[in-house]
Amino acid sequence: MNQIETLVRKAEGEVNEASTLKALQEMQVRYLGRHGEFTALLRAIGGLPAEEKPAFGKALNEAKARLENIIEARRAALRKEDETRRHAAEPQDLTMPGRRMRAGLPHVLSQAADRIKAALIGLGFELIETPELELVKYNFTALNYPPDHPAMDDQDTFYVDDDHVMRTHTTPFQGRVFEERRPPFRIFTIGRCFRNEAVDRTHHHTFHQVDAFMVDEGVSMAHLRGTLGAFARAMFGPSVTVRFRPDYFPFVEPGVDFAISCPFCEGEGCVVCKRSGWIELGGAGMVHPDILENYDIDTDRYTGFAFGLGVERIPIMRYRIDDLRLFMENDLRFLEQFQA
């Protein structure tokens, strides 16, 4: 029994002397571990008379528990000391820069394109991709552009040869769809277009468009207006409405230009809408019956609508960007302004 008491006292003395958590941990192993001194004492129990064994075992367990408490108390004290010392040695300055990981940044035009995609996919449209280097057949002929017609004037075209052009709009995807599918369908595309124009702040020979169209039974201009309304509200907020005014594109009849009520001033008039309360967004209309007939689609059974708009317009309006050329200059000082 005295052995136990002696051991506890010796241990207690050492524990209270321990000056680091590491030393304390070592002590704990030395006394209470699997090969520690208390385990050694326990082995001595074998040599005792049978009647003394229970009392010895009980005293040993109590002593162990006592020592564990002493060690825990010492550990708590040491932790506290440690912390106090650390705080004193490491003054905290949260204004110093943190260590940052690299975050990928989508191009501002991709951000706009992604929003457009999400809105149109939500309205049941399917995204397809068609060539940038396009056949004259799809870019003009199949879209009802009459040869030698003034409608070609705003389509200054880059030619590769007599049959191939850089697409001047994304609309040629219509002909490719008509050749491969039968109605009903709702399809859209987004991509680069090219026009042979002098480059300045507001013009570029390369720009991006989105074009969508649907053909089904009973499709009307009301559906066009409803779809554009839903699309515009997805893009610009819940209060936006759509206005049509007559316009002309050879591939639609009737043809309209569509504008949205200015989401930036709620129609009051501001710089973005040039004080008019309306922002012209793109062209639209009912798919021309000439085109449907060219692809053997019964125009009495099927009608369709189509619309298109420029992608650059969206960040230009939203962020008040005043120079179209910036989009493809890729200066990170520009791109990094539009985190996503």
Added chain:
Amino acid sequence: MKLTVEWLKEFVRTDAAADEIGHTLTMLGMELERMEESPLGPVLDFKVTPNRGDCLSVLGVARELCAKDAARYRPTDLMRECVNGFALGDEEETAVGAGVEVLDPDLCPRYGARLFRGLAPAQSSERIQGRLLACGMRPINVIVDMTNYVMLELGQPLHAFDLDLLAGSKVVVRRPRPGETLKTLDGIERKLGPDMLMICDADRPVAVAGVMGGEDSEVSGSTKNLLLESAHFDPRSIRRTRKALGLSTDASYRFERYVDPEGVVRALNRFALLVRKDTGTEPVNGVLDVYARPPERKPAKVRPSRWNLVLGVEVPEAAAATGLQALGCRVTEENGSLVATPPSWRADLRREDDFVEEIGRLWGYEKIPESLPIGSTLQGGETPEPALTSRVKRAMLRLGFTEVINHTFGDLSPLDADGERVRLRNPVAPESALLRCSLLPGLAACAARNRGRPLFLFEAGKVFLNGREFPALGFLMSGRLLEEHWENKESPAADLAAAKGMVDLLGELLRRPFEFQANDDKRFHRHRQAKVLAGGRELGLFGQVLPEVADGLHVREDAMMGELDLEAILSVPEATPRYRPISPFPAIRRDMAMAISSKVPYSELESAVREAAGETLERIWLFDVYEGEGIEQGKHSLGIAMLLRHPERTLTDEEANDVRERAFRALEALGATRR
């Protein structure tokens, strides 16, 4: 086109203010671009779409306003006179003193003329001059001014010839003979193509029909007698001719957009009336009028069911009929449908839906409600090609890259891929004539533009090579992998291993495990490049650009660049992950250090270890590579770590040591010695 409001009000009676008129024009399809002030009051500057040549005049605009809102805009007496052709009463007679012969009636369906004697080219009245100035035209003399005035008012271009300068006092409308040329009013000697229509006198061409007059027959200070031309020419031929000559005039602009063939004599009459008023000169009695091909106007059936369906709003039949009539159509009713015949000035109204548009336009698009299409329920989504591009972009963003978008057009670059290129016939500049065959030159330009900072850039876009247009992914890595920070000044710069790690991870994100092979592309460092493959297909490459190439492009010498063919990636089937149970038992790490010939590829060592270790090997990685002191020449020392774990129980130390022993023996079989 510019018109003064006061001129318009000569044709329509209205109390609408200028901006209200402007708004009405916009809602009719003639977008008001701006409103100007002039000494004659407000000027409307509006756009006319190319299908509506008939609106390029006061008359046309007045007609549209009256059709849109008959209560607000009423025709004046002058408008009624105009509709009646400003008749002088002598139109049935043939003028004496000159002749007109049309040899090509297809290109000139109608040619009319009036003759004037003793009309001196004095200044025109202030009223005429004022209107021309306000509408953006320069007054010259009464003859030229009146032709312009009538063109603005009625849309019919007129041309005045000095009658005394026309050989044989004769106009012949024909195509040029071989070798004929013409000096136009702008003083340029023009070569004439065989398809151009010419106005000639008895001997030679005197004007390019519908485009520009000739210098030799021009009205001058000494002109006394006039032949005034008013004609209808084939719009396509005018367009081809003026494009071939590189000329565009107010006359050709209108002829290209269709001029009313029925308005030919009216314009001659209007000119005569205005000249009489301003100068007192009377025209020679009678007209010269060769009307070989009057236009055919076919009636179209216009069904109420059709316009209600297409417009999505009910327009009463009476309103539809009234509207079409107000636009000049002849309208009858037949079995519950309208039968509409368009007026002579509307060549654009051909089929039912053309009339439906007119009905909707006049009824007002603002009355069309919003509704969403019902019927077939369709699933929106992305087809595989754009879906893969989107996914690759997302993957690159996850890998910390910034997206750039570069031009399709460019010049030759040392970073171009080898192969057949596409060249533009009419580039904006000679250095923008080639379609890009690789995304690398654009990325290098981005790196040069943003020099002086770490760059991790990518672009996903179309490239054009060897007759293919296909989507590609290009990337550039240059500079420190981690942002510079006061606690970590020694972050390594992007190198071949970083590029390989990135591409490898990209393959994982796309669920198409990539393989890598040595490569020998001339754009890259011989030993610092790799070919990327998957499923046996070559997908692309990456590497460190040659120093001389990098230097020429102002890119950091240690920049890593690469490019992958997304179409090729799409053709590699995507792996579907299969779930494996997760072992709850603890893992044991065992390390192996060895020396081995540098010629033995690491992949061989790894597969040997995998095979020897068996199912308890969870992960294997290379944690150390060393060569130099203490290692034999031609060898290096490698440290390979294994993480071992048993799926069903706790692995013992002895078992782990056994695995290591087996692995070591497999490595020794490949020539490794333990260290």
